[in-house]
Amino acid sequence: MPERLTNWAGNIEFGARRLHRPGTLDELREVVTGSERLRVLGSGHSFNRLADTDGDLISLAGLPRTVEIAADAATVKIDGGMRYGELAAHLAGAGLAVHNMASLPHISVAGAVATATHGSGVRNGNLATAVAGLEILRADGSVTTLDRSDPDLAGAVVGLGALGVVTALTLDVMPAFELRQYVYDDLPEAALHEHLDEILSAGYSVSLFTRWSSPGIDQVWLKRAEPMTGDFFGARPADGPRHPVPGMPTENCTEQGGTPGPWHTRLPHFRMEFTPSSGEELQSEWHLPRSAALAAIEAVSGLRDRVAAVLQVCEIRTIAADELWLSPNHERDSLALHFTWIADTGAVLPVVADLEKALTPLGARPHWGKIFTAAPSELRAAYPRFADFAALTTRFDPKGAFRNPWLDALLA
Known part of the structure; x- marks a missing residue:
């Protein structure tokens, strides 16, 4: 492959022989039927080798929009x-x-x-x-x-x-629909422990941001239709726009301050108009039962110094349960702990392993596209329908054309 192709973060260099950018479905079918081993590349925002291949890599970005x-x-x-x-x-x-x-x-x-x-x-x-x-x-x-x-x-x-x-x-x-976005600074630790469920339920979408450098929460991002006034469980209304990572340009973020706006300009944290760089970051994320939310936060707090040393920011948020076989939210309402790390794999991986050791007993399931160290056997055991999924992959792709070493290990 003549070009050096990496994921968005640059921590993965793909090993594909060729990158294909078909412009029609017929061209795509020709590539697929002519390849023995292939993977599809989305927007490159995975941080592990899930999308890698030693065969053909396909981008669908050039297909006609439908x-x-x-x-x-x-x-x-x-x-x-x-x-x-x-x-x-x-x-x-x-x-x-x-x-x-x-x-x-x-x-x-x-x-x-x-x-x-x-x-x-x-x-x-x-x-x-x-x-x-x-x-x-x-x-x-x-x-x-x-x-x-x-x-x-x-x-x-x-x-x-x-x-x-x-x-x-x-x-x-x-x-x-329309939403308003509010940001609050410095949620006290006591409020986090005494009112966590109320805080997380206070909007259509709620995110808590912390650098784990102090016991409280640095920022609360609250997206809801109804207007808000005053403090929020002891957190103060931000006196201007915020970025989740201190020091980063706030103009890249969606509008805050409670001004109502269309759903698609409030639900994302970041504006579509800005072009995200090939990020100087790594990411990990674990989903846990919401019933274990406080225990999970306390487990991370016990590793505060190690986490903070390699962290840019951590986001805490919730997701409702579903019935999808390989969803980390399968059959349980979930709390997600998302970590945006510094771009230093050697420094980050030992901390990831420590977090997994602390969170796995609480039922943690890692996000499939992020950095984690859990063994394939642990992942298989975390999903009640995993055997059914493995059988489904065999039925749909009996020759393993869409497999790679990452999936071979997982589906073994």
């Missing part, structure tokens, strides 16, 4: 290369919305869905829960279409790219 809103305006069908920011613009123009978005609208829909990337909110399922149907191009060139009448859909949605190329997705949509 946005087909159903006659009843309950669903939209989109192509497999679309990003959330593009989707949001189309839906907003039609007076529609998706129920949830990730912090960064630049990520691809298919990639986010395949790894159960989530957004936030005690009543909001992760992004994958909006999927009402998939079209999957398989290694032999055939296309399988799944909808909610097919029991395979719950296994295929969070599919890790192991079944084939997702060429189209059908998503649930809803009427467009």
Whole structure:
């Protein structure tokens, strides 16, 4: 492959022989049927070797954009290369919305869905829960279409790219809505321990940001329709715009201060108009039962000094339970602990291992696209439907064309 290709963060250099950028579905089918080993690259926002291959790497970004809103305006069908920011613009123009978005609208829909990337909110399922149907191009060139009448859909949605190329997705949509975004500084530790559930339930989406350099929470980001006044459980209203990472440009963040605005300009933390750099960061994330939320926070607090030494910021948020087989939120309301690390793999990995040792007994499941050290056997044991998923991958891809060493170890 003539170009050096890395993921967004630059910590992974892909080993593919070739990178393909098909411009049509026919070109895509030709690449797929002509390759013995291949993987699909989304927007490159995974931090491990999930998307890597020693065969052919495919980007769907060049496929024709497809946005087909159903006659009843309950669903939209989109192509497999679309990003959330593009989707949001189309839906907003039609007076529609998706129920949830990730912090960064630049990520691809298919990639986010395949790894159960989530957004936030005690009543909001992760992004994958909006999927009402998939079209999957398989290694032999055939296309399988799944909808909610097919029991395979719950296994295929969070599919890790192991079944084939997702060429189209059908998503649930809803009427467009407005939200306000408020930021509060310095939530006291006592409030965190005494009112955690109330705090996390106080908005449509709530994020708590901490650098673990002190016992309290540095910033609370609250997204809700209703106006707010005064303090928030002892935290003070921010006196101006904030960025989750102190010192970073606040103009990259979505509007704060309680000004109402369209859903797609408030749910993400970052604006679509700014171009994220190839980040000087690494990321890890663990999802735990919400019933273990305080215990999980206390476990991280016990490693405060080690964590803070290699951390840029940690985000704490919630996700509602779902029935998707490989979703970290499978059958349980969840608390997510998201860590944005400094860009130093050697310094970060020992801390990741320490966190896993502390959080695994509480039921932690790592985000599929982030950095973790858990053994494949531990991952398999964390998912009640994992054996069913492994069987599904064999049925859809009997020759293992969409496998790589990372998946080979997981599915062994």
